[in-house]
Amino acid sequence: GAVVSQHPSWVICKSGTSVKIECRSLDFQATTMFWYRQFPKQSLMLMATSNEGSKATYEQGVEKDKFLINHASLTLSTLTVTSAHPEDSSFYICSGQTLYQPQHFGDGTRLSIL
Amino acid sequence: AQSVTQPDIHITVSEGASLELRCNYSYGATPYLFWYVQSPGQGLQLLLKYFSGDTLVQGIKGFEAEFKRSQSSFNLRKPSVHWSDAAEYFCAVALKTSYDKVIFGPGTSLSVIP
Numbered sequence: 001g002a003v004v005s006q007h008p009s010w011v012i013c014k015s016g017t018s019v020k021i022e023c024r025s026l027d028f029q030a031t032t033m034f035w036y037r038q039f040p041k042q043s044l045m046l047m048a049t050s051n052e053g054s055k056a057t058y059e060q061g062v063e064k065d066k067f068l069i070n071h072a073s074l075t076l077s078t079l080t081v082t083s084a085h086p087e088d089s090s091f092y093i094c095s096g097q098t099l100y101q102p103q104h105f106g107d108g109t110r111l112s113i114l
Numbered sequence: 115a116q117s118v119t120q121p122d123i124h125i126t127v128s129e130g131a132s133l134e135l136r137c138n139y140s141y142g143a144t145p146y147l148f149w150y151v152q153s154p155g156q157g158l159q160l161l162l163k164y165f166s167g168d169t170l171v172q173g174i175k176g177f178e179a180e181f182k183r184s185q186s187s188f189n190l191r192k193p194s195v196h197w198s199d200a201a202e203y204f205c206a207v208a209l210k211t212s213y214d215k216v217i218f219g220p221g222t223s224l225s226v227i228p
Contacts, residue, residue: 004157006157034216041223042220042221043204043218043219043220043221044158044204044218046215046216049215091155093157093158095158102148102160102163103216104160105150105157105158105159106157107156107157108155108156108157110155
């Protein structure tokens with residue numbers, strides 16, 4: 001149980017385009033979803049926290065206009081990287097959480113901006 | 115400042131040998147404690163967690179961890195390592211007053227020699 005599906009798993013796109021990443025909780029309702037960024041050989045850095053139906057809370061230093069997060073339902077959150085540039089290339093991981101339960105992570109999306 | 119440290123960046127063990135990965139935390143009170151494993155290019159899988167009670171916690175894949183309050187440690191152990199255990203291991207903590215904020219340690223990369 002507690003499966004989180006992330007799509008796509010890998011995306012390559014040109015600089016200047018926008019990319020949307022989906023995060024779905026398949027068998028539970030995720031009242032809170034989290035988005036992390038992970039650079040090679042590094043740990044996960046929390047980007048933002050989103051609660052269903054509310055605006056996301058961004059961590060310090062994360063540009064909210066660049067990383068748009070939508071959490072429209074209890075099973076779906078999306079991260080849109082707007083006007084992506086090579087420095088946005090990274091591994092993005094989402095997680096979903098039900099109240100008082102540990103986070104369950106998706107398999108991540110590798111984003112490569114050319 | 116609150117922090118999670120994993121002193122060993124990289125560990126190499128022989129298949130069949132025992133394993134211990136170290137984790138120390140610095141918080142004002144005992145937080146929730148987790149160990150996650152990440153295979154290359156994948157998301158995170160929860161190995162085990164400690165909330166309260168018995169300080170020796172059993173997890174999946176034959177792993178266990180022991181919480182030692184006096185040492186602010188939560189070390190992960192496995193009596194006999196398998197080649198498939200090669201991965202990145204992250205210790206993580208969450209404050210009991212803010213369960214959704216999970217802080218990850220820097221990770222320990224485990225290599226297994228056949």
